[in-house]
Amino acid sequence: MEHFHYESFLEQLRNEFELDVAALAVCLPEENHAIRWKYISGNISENYRRIVLYSGKGTAGLVVKTGKARIIENVKEYYSAGNLYEHPILVSEKIESFAAIPFFKNQRVCAVLLVGSRTAGKMNQVLFQEIFSHLPEKVGSYDTGELIGN
Amino acid sequence: MIQITNEKMMAFLIKMYENSSEAIFFLDGEGEILALNPSAEQIINPSVLEAIQQGTISSLCSFCRGYTSDEELMSCTNCYLKNPEGDFSSFQVYLETRNKGVIPYAASYYQIDPEQEIFVFMLRDLTLQFKTQENLYKNQMVKQTIEAQELERKRISRELHDSVVQDLVSTLVDLRVSKYLKEDELRERISETEGTLNRLIEDVRNISVFLRxxxxxxxxxxxxxxxxxxxxxxxxxxxxxxxxxxxxxxxxxxxxxxxxxxxxxxxxxxxxxxxxxxxxxxxxxxxxxxxxxxxxxxxxxxxxxxxxxxxxxxxxxxxxxxxxxxxxxxxxxxxxxxxxxxxxxxxxxxxxxxxxx
Structure with a gap:
């Protein structure tokens, strides 16, 4: 379990569902509970390395705060040009549709899986359900599937 | 409409010349002042006016301070008097006036008698219009300032409500629950609460730095x-x-x-x-x-x-x-x-x- 290879898990997921980006953001209790994009597959930019989010900030921060998955089928329609920059991962990776899914440890959100496409509408409720039911119960040290209120 | 005789028309024109609120100058082809109406007299400085009436000064330049061209607010390049080809049916000119200093006028300058080369130069005071415009601009500015202020307050209020208050509430809940926890669970809960409080400090610091x-x-x-x-x-x-x-x-x-x-x-x-x-x-x-x-x-x-x-x-x-x-x-x-x-x-x-x- 210690040596779980997150990168290949992300790459497999990305290939299987024909997505452009898959990434995992992780809460870091040792860094004041900062959230960083630690593993990524299919990225076109290195900006993700610099991003440090907190609960409630950015796409991963919102999922950590609410504990709920977020499915946006059309990023450009959902966010105005003046708001999108608050979600830097979507900007730097040019993501047009995505799902962000919470991963748990001891019933607390400790990581966020982002699966996205650079085509609007590619990610939708149907595909999200498909990916969600495909996820194993445990991904590395994280539990999946404890969607609160879903 | 009733046909009016030339004499009547003449009388009308003279009345207009004398009583018009617009300043009217008649000039010859050289730009020398031939005549000016009472409104025009009102504009010009008394000393200059006297010199004009005595014939020692006959040029507009004695009180004109330039017109507004594409390049400059007050310009003498391509002077309207010396540029018969230019279109000067409506332009802005700055004049040195009696008591009011240099102020802008809406002007028009054109030939009315090609044979004898007579030109007319008419002026309308723009001060009032400018004041209205200035007020309009000022009001818009105030409105935008207030809107920006409200927007900023909304942002701060939301930030306080969404991050600070929520984290405080969650800390409070954690504390209440911890009363009923076993020792090992309690230790973990305390370290989580510590994390929340640290994040809260960071949030408050960020809000404060962002403000000033x-x-x-x-x-x-x-x-x-x-x-x-x-x-x-x-x-x-x-x-x-x-x-x-x-x-x-x-x-x-x-x-x-x-x-x-x-x-x-x-x-x-x-x-x-x-x-x-x-x-x-x-x-x-x-x-x-x-x-x-x-x-x-x-x-x-x-x-x-x-x-x-x-x-x-x-x-x-x-x-x-x-x-x-x-x-x-x-x-x-x-x-x-x-x-x-x-x-x-x-x-x-x-x-x-x-x-x-």
Whole structure:
């Protein structure tokens, strides 16, 4: 379990569902509970390395705060040009549709899986359900599937 | 309509000439004044008027201070008197007037008798119209200021409500629950609560710095920039390369604030709209001016007809701030070629502060 290879898990997921980006953001209790994009597959930019989010900030921060998955089928329609920059991962990776899914440890959100496409509408409720039911119960040290209120 | 005789028409015209609120001058082909009506007499300084009536002065130049051309507010290039080809059916002219100093008039100048080369020069006072315009502008400004203020309050209020209050409530719940926990569970809960409180401190600090960075007051522009750019890098994943040639120099309070805010706005604009991963900021002193460049190699935009993506107030606010401290702001951008914001502010050496340091 210690040596779980997150990168290949992300790459497999990305290939299987024909997505452009898959990434995992992780809460870091040792860094004041900062959230960083630690593993990524299919990225076109290195900006993700610099991003440090907190609960409630950015796409991963919102999922950590609410504990709920977020499915946006059309990023450009959902966010105005003046708001999108608050979600830097979507900007730097040019993501047009995505799902962000919470991963748990001891019933607390400790990581966020982002699966996205650079085509609007590619990610939708149907595909999200498909990916969600495909996820194993445990991904590395994280539990999946404890969607609160879903 | 009843046909009127020439005599009647003559009488009308004379009455109009005498009673019109518009100033009327008749001039010959050389631009010499042949006649002026009572309204015109009212405008001109008594001493000049006397000289005109005595015939010692006969030129408009004795009280004209230039007209508004495409290039200049008050210009004598291509003077309307000496440029018969030009269209001067409606233009703005500045005159030295009795009691009111140099003020603008709406003017028209054209030939009424080609054979004898007689021209008419008519003026309408624009002061009232200008005042109305100024009031309109002022009212719009006040409205925009209030709107911006409300927007900022909304942002702060939301930030307080969403992060600070929520985290406090969750800490409170944690504390209440912990009364019923076993020792090992309790220890874990305490460390989680500690984390929440640490995050809360960070949030409050961020809100406070965003409102007014203390480092700007205590340590000056360069230090404040470094802190802010580090925050930008973490929050948006975009690197800001700061090249500062001012080291720890301090400037007047209002100048430091304005330069900081203008830079902040320019950088945020680049973050929002340029689609880049790096921004260059350069700040230096040259010829008693403080100069700031904020440059990105991003999307750029057409400066002539920009597509407004935000409130459209950002650039307006930057220009206003620059003008308030006697500086000037320039924006260079082209579609696909990035954007440069350039600010130049005159600085005077401050003897008092020099002694202190």
């Amino acid at each position: 960075p203390a480092s700007l007051d205590d340590l000056g522009l360069e230090a404040a920039f470094r802190t802010h750019f580090k925050w930008i890098e973490k929050t948006y994943g975009i690197r800001v390369n700061l090249k500062s040639m001012i080291s720890q120099m301090r400037y007047r309070h209002d100048i430091e604030t304005a330069v900081y805010r203008i830079c902040q706005e320019a950088v945020l604009n680049a973050v929002k709209y340029a689609g880049i991963s790096e921004i260059d900021v350069y700040i230096a002193e040259s010829n008693r001016h403080l100069e700031l460049f904020v440059r990105d190699e991003g999307e750029g935009f057409n400066t002539e007809s920009p597509t407004i993506k935000g409130t459209g107030l950002g650039v307006f606010g930057m220009t206003e701030r620059a003008e308030l401290i006697g500086g000037k702001l320039r924006l260079y951008s082209e579609q696909g070629k990035g954007t440069t914001v350039y600010l130049s502010v005159p600085i005077q050496l401050q003897p008092k502060e020099r002694v202190e340091t």
